Amino acid sequence: MKKYLKNYIWVILFVIFSIGSYFIGFKPGLVIYSNFNEFFLEMISFIPFLFIIIGLFDVWVPKEALEKHIGKESGVKGIFLVILLAMLQAGPLYGAFPVAYILCKKGASVRNIFIYLGAFSSMKLPMLGIEIGYLGIKFTVLRTLIALPLFILVGYMMEKIVGSNFKVEEVKT
Amino acid sequence: MVFSNTFIFGLLTGVSLLLSFVLDREKTFLGLKKGGRMLFNILHPFLNILILISIMLFFIPEPLIVRYLGANSGWYGFGIAAFIGSITLIPGFISYPLAATLLQQGATYAVVAVFMTTMMMVGVVTLPLEIKYFGKKAAILRNFLNLIAAIIIGIFMGWLM
Structure with missing residues (x-):
């Protein structure tokens, strides 16, 4: 109370x-x-509807199954899955840091971890729904399509600079 | 605008609910419960931001927004948007009403796109937390690369919208 x-x-x-x-x-x-x-x-006028859809998504899409396929040799399929996984989440970016640790522990590549963060920050489905409601479908689709290759690029650059042996630290809260 | 949103999202929700219900009743109820809980969790930050925007809108005159974030603001507008957007890491859903208001008040799409993107991806306030997870080098680098990405997104959005 x-x-x-x-x-x-x-x-x-x-x-x-x-x-x-x-x-x-x-x-x-x-x-x-x-x-x-x-x-x-x-x-x-539209947010409650959106959350019903998000809830349904949450129960129907198996996130755990996706997490298994984003390892070091996962290639294009891994990138695709990691983006899909990120799109199904909700919440602010700092909520994704612990998930990045879990992904790292499960053997995800450095590249995929940072692509995950990029997709998480600006391609989450709940958010895209709200974005369409407030800024229109054209803005949302364009922004997403421009952002996508940039995130993948940032992922590759991060891996190149910090090295593929980079580890995410566990932070106890 | 308001009613077209209600119509589209309502229709989409109705169809998904029906489909889900036919396939699995239990899962559907579980989904409704989860969605409801998530909605409840964002309700108070959302209402707070709406209150804040309502007050701001009263105090900040439209010409001021047009001057600093409008069509003639150029790199200056980009700079302001990127700076304010970078300070905090705010979840996107909260910043959309603000972005829509800025657009209505005369800010350009490019500036709003930079503002939104930096708000979501670059966080100076949360940097200490990020450093704990990724170390100094990777955390600062991630923020820096995303800041550049945000500006590129802004330039393209301004050009395409």
Whole structure:
């Protein structure tokens, strides 16, 4: 209960501020509320749908099976799988660092680990869904298509510079 | 705009749900539960960012955004976008409402693409954490290469959109 209160403290304060603004006729407060209202409607009009799709994806696509095929000799297929694996995740990039460690331990190549990070940061399916909703399909598809070869290139460059014996450290949290 | 989103995503969700339900009822419920939990987890950061944008929109006048991030801002706009985007590592979903607002207020696609990409891939604040996993050399190098990638993405987006 206390945790929820902490998480939603700004929302609660904002609701109080908006109600207060309404009663005393505080103009800036009303403008800010009407901005918020517009943003909120926009979000609620498609985000819940998106998360149903993400949940279904999560139960239907076997991530563990994918992880087995991204080793040192995996070649193009490995790159493809590692990108697919990254696309099925959710969350901010720092959430991918522990996954990078696990991939490394399971024998993924240095190149694939960094391609994973690249794909994770900007090609996750949940994110692409939201991107389409907010910025349109053209922007999303173009950005993804331009980013993809760049990530693969960054992966190759990283492997070249840090060497193929590079290891990701385990960090206890 | 709002309704076309609802329609497309609603349709897609309906079809997937139906298909999944026909194939496996249990899995479908599990998926719904997982999706619901994930939605709940992003709800408060999402609402917070919407509140923040609503307030910012009130205080920052449109001409200011056009001047610094608009069509005539050139490399200067790129620089501002890359700098602000690089400081923190913010999950993409939170930054999209902000990006959409910037576009509406007159920022260019190129600048917004740089902003989004650096926000997602380059993180100075999270660099210490990253160094713990990858070591100094690899972590700094990854951030640096991704910063360059972000600028290239921005240039192409500005050219193609």
